[in-house]
Amino acid sequence: MTRIGPEQMDDLALGAAVLGTGGGGDPHIGKLTAMAAMRRHGEVTMIGLDELGDDDLVVPAAMMGAPTVMVEKLPRGDEIVGAFQGLNAYLGRPVTAVTPIEAGGLNSTTPFVVAATLGLPLVDADGMGRAFPELQMVTPTLHGIAATPMAIGDEKGNSAILNTCDNLWTERIARTMTIQMGGVAFIALYAMSGSQARQALVPGTVSLAIQLGAAIRGARRAKRDPIDAVLAITGGRRLFNGKIVDVQRRTERGFARGDAIFRGLGTDEGHELQIRFQNENLIALRDGEVAATVPDLITVLDAESGEPITTETLRYGFRVVVIGMPCAEAWRSEAGLALVGPRAFGYDVEYRPL
Amino acid sequence: MAKELRTLTVEDIRALEIGAAILGTGGGGNPYIGRLRTEQLLKAGRTLSVLPLEALDDDDLVAGVGGIGAPVVGIEKIERGDECLQAMRAVERATGRQAAAVISCEIGGANSMEPMITGAQAGLPVVDGDGMGRAFPELQMCTFFIYGLKPAPAAIADEKDNSVVFTGTQDMFWLERLSRATAVDMGATAGYALPPMRGEFVRRVAVPGTVTQAIDLGYAVLLARRKKRNPVEAILKACDGVLLFEGKIVDVNRRLARGFAVGRATLHGLGADAGATLAIDLQNENLIAIRDGTPIATVPDLICMVDLESGQPITTEVLRYGLRVAVLGLPCHPLLSAPEALAVIGPRAFGYDLEYRPLRGSRG
Numbered sequence: 001m002t003r004i005g006p007e008q009m010d011d012l013a014l015g016a017a018v019l020g021t022g023g024g025g026d027p028h029i030g031k032l033t034a035m036a037a038m039r040r041h042g043e044v045t046m047i048g049l050d051e052l053g054d055d056d057l058v059v060p061a062a063m064m065g066a067p068t069v070m071v072e073k074l075p076r077g078d079e080i081v082g083a084f085q086g087l088n089a090y091l092g093r094p095v096t097a098v099t100p101i102e103a104g105g106l107n108s109t110t111p112f113v114v115a116a117t118l119g120l121p122l123v124d125a126d127g128m129g130r131a132f133p134e135l136q137m138v139t140p141t142l143h144g145i146a147a148t149p150m151a152i153g154d155e156k157g158n159s160a161i162l163n164t165c166d167n168l169w170t171e172r173i174a175r176t177m178t179i180q181m182g183g184v185a186f187i188a189l190y191a192m193s194g195s196q197a198r199q200a201l202v203p204g205t206v207s208l209a210i211q212l213g214a215a216i217r218g219a220r221r222a223k224r225d226p227i228d229a230v231l232a233i234t235g236g237r238r239l240f241n242g243k244i245v246d247v248q249r250r251t252e253r254g255f256a257r258g259d260a261i262f263r264g265l266g267t268d269e270g271h272e273l274q275i276r277f278q279n280e281n282l283i284a285l286r287d288g289e290v291a292a293t294v295p296d297l298i299t300v301l302d303a304e305s306g307e308p309i310t311t312e313t314l315r316y317g318f319r320v321v322v323i324g325m326p327c328a329e330a331w332r333s334e335a336g337l338a339l340v341g342p343r344a345f346g347y348d349v350e351y352r353p354l
Numbered sequence: 355m356a357k358e359l360r361t362l363t364v365e366d367i368r369a370l371e372i373g374a375a376i377l378g379t380g381g382g383g384n385p386y387i388g389r390l391r392t393e394q395l396l397k398a399g400r401t402l403s404v405l406p407l408e409a410l411d412d413d414d415l416v417a418g419v420g421g422i423g424a425p426v427v428g429i430e431k432i433e434r435g436d437e438c439l440q441a442m443r444a445v446e447r448a449t450g451r452q453a454a455a456v457i458s459c460e461i462g463g464a465n466s467m468e469p470m471i472t473g474a475q476a477g478l479p480v481v482d483g484d485g486m487g488r489a490f491p492e493l494q495m496c497t498f499f500i501y502g503l504k505p506a507p508a509a510i511a512d513e514k515d516n517s518v519v520f521t522g523t524q525d526m527f528w529l530e531r532l533s534r535a536t537a538v539d540m541g542a543t544a545g546y547a548l549p550p551m552r553g554e555f556v557r558r559v560a561v562p563g564t565v566t567q568a569i570d571l572g573y574a575v576l577l578a579r580r581k582k583r584n585p586v587e588a589i590l591k592a593c594d595g596v597l598l599f600e601g602k603i604v605d606v607n608r609r610l611a612r613g614f615a616v617g618r619a620t621l622h623g624l625g626a627d628a629g630a631t632l633a634i635d636l637q638n639e640n641l642i643a644i645r646d647g648t649p650i651a652t653v654p655d656l657i658c659m660v661d662l663e664s665g666q667p668i669t670t671e672v673l674r675y676g677l678r679v680a681v682l683g684l685p686c687h688p689l690l691s692a693p694e695a696l697a698v699i700g701p702r703a704f705g706y707d708l709e710y711r712p713l714r715g716s717r718g
Contacts, residue, residue: 021514119625156524157524158520158522158524158532159506159520159523159524160518160519160520160522161513161518161521162516162517162519163444163517163518164517165514165515165516169516173516173539176535176536176538176539180532180535261460
């Protein structure tokens with residue numbers, strides 16, 4: 001059990017952006033809403049998966065939509081609590097803990113709003129170990145846990161409860177509703193027992209993000225290379241040093257989709273890297289050859305500061321280092337790759353672990 | 355809840371099919387498949403009863419149910435059968451209260467049958483009335499919302515066991531918007547259930563007697579056909595309507611816009627109307643009738659087209675050159691022509707810069 005206060009949100013947001021692999025939404029906004037909630041309601045108690053009782057009722061809460069929209073359509077602030085309470089009322093019994101479903105990006109911090117406001121413990125875990133663009137792309141799906149009943153709501157006072165025949169249908173209907181609600185919505189879903197959470201969630205990912213953020217900031221202060229610090233913690237490696245020379249990005253069917261081209265610098269002089277993304281960086285091609293693919297993590301970092309660069313802020317001229325980091329073990333199973341491997345995103349390539 | 359239940363027969367349902375299509379004013383979807391499903395339930399031993407509006411107790415909860423989506427899709431994507439029932443059950447779960455009766459939100463067209471089916475499945479009576487007295491393309495265009503029904507919790511459900519309960523909606527337009535988008539996802543057709551309504555409210559704002567009216571209209575047509583009498587005259591006698599025009603369709607200009615069939619049909623007069631031209635502007639339903647450049651009937655009054663010989667109602671999607679038709683005007687219920695109703699379903703709500711002028715008396 002750990003106490004988490006507003007002062008840790010900077011580290012969390014920074015580390016979560018590394019795990020966000022370009023997506024998951026800019027953690028800055030999530031950080032601000034989480035800090036505001038903690039200042040108002042007090043610190044949050046974070047517990048490990050092993051501290052959950054079998055009969056605890058754990059509910060993930062998150063923000064859903066296109067990161068490009070999230071940047072300018074700011075939340076009112078209490079929408080996520082509304083969605084959480086909506087699901088709680090529907091379930092008819094008290095929820096005992098809240099958890100992130102996506103440790104990468106702003107959804108690492110948004111559940112802190114719920115935890116602080118309602119005085120609930122927050123579980124140090126998530127359903128991805130990174131960020132993914134779609135609702136069904138979570139480890140609970142691999143364990144047969146239903147996404148529904150699910151609550152969804154917006155800042156205008158619209159709210160709904162979904163019950164669907166499978167988790168892919170949850171994604172489909174919730175995505176349409178999110179688009180209608182203005183491209184951003186707030187959700188609570190995948191209600192699970194404590195024992196299910198222990199089986200299905202990726203452990204320790206919130207504290208991992210905090211550790212990553214602290215390491216980057218520590219390295220900057222000590223004038224060491226922040227990227228080395230990230231690689232030491234995650235077991236990742238450098239894929240490319242270069243400069244962004246082109247970005248194609250469109251907001252399409254509720255997602256930020258596109259690709260970015262990097263021209264090599266230093267040891268990568270004369271080479272080219274292409275990254276394709278759908279909210280998150282999905283596949284990195286070095287001179288046309290696959291260098292890394294989902295579900296492994298591909299993150300673009302500023303070459304000097306180690307600051308992660310999200311897909312909606314990629315632009316010409318940035319000097320960057322692209323790194324690859326191994327994904328959570330659960331994703332490397334056959335079922336895991338079927339759900340979030342390259343083919344699930346329409347790329348006809350084999351997954352080769354980093 | 356009181357006695358005066360009327361139990362419907364297969365014959366009644368066949369009459370309802372014709373009458374509901376007349377009241378559909380060209381839209382509302384074809385009730386044919388719904389009629390077949392209703393008949394099947396009756397043959398399987400289910401009971402279908404119609405309850406007069408005034409027999410509702412103040413605290414009886416009434417569920418408005420129907421299908422939402424594109425009627426053209428409904429013709430080939432046939433319902434599993436219990437979509438509306440599932441939607442109603444979802445609302446009941448959300449409110450913790452059970453419906454005592456069901457009501458149609460739209461008597462015109464296919465949604466005349468859905469409450470019959472839900473009622474037969476749930477063992478509940480169908481209230482003799484509806485929320486439009488005709489057909490309209492959107493959810494908010496019914497008297498329940500016009501006269502203050504809170505737009506949540508409502509639900510929609512599909513044949514795949516997906517359901518969405520709208521627990522909060524900003525207003526009735528947002529309910530329409532979210533339901534429509536979700537229905538498209540669900541395969542362009544789904545069943546919906548409105549928020550539960552108290553009996554006292556339904557007695558006050560439902561268009562009264564429209565189930566009986568539709569059945570009577572249907573019988574008038576069937577009887578006239580059997581006795582070789584003029585079915586158009588029989589319809590007019592049965593509904594206090596006006597014969598607006600008799601003619602031949604000479605042009606149909608129809609396109610799909612914003613999910614609606616939008617366009618204009620042009621008719622050249624026959625008989626007493628020889629030499630005159632009638633134009634009918636339509637958006638799923640027939641909205642405006644213009645005789646030689648002068649509007650003679652507008653929404654929310656009913657503009658219905660029937661085949662001149664058989665009295666068979668003609669829907670906008672089957673309009674075509676050469677059909678000989680009678681165009682009938684049926685006065686709408688006063689609930690639909692009050693100022694607050696005209697704001698939602700008057701000519702201006704459909705984008706026509708026209709005042710609503712009530713239909714005048716019969717041409718004789």
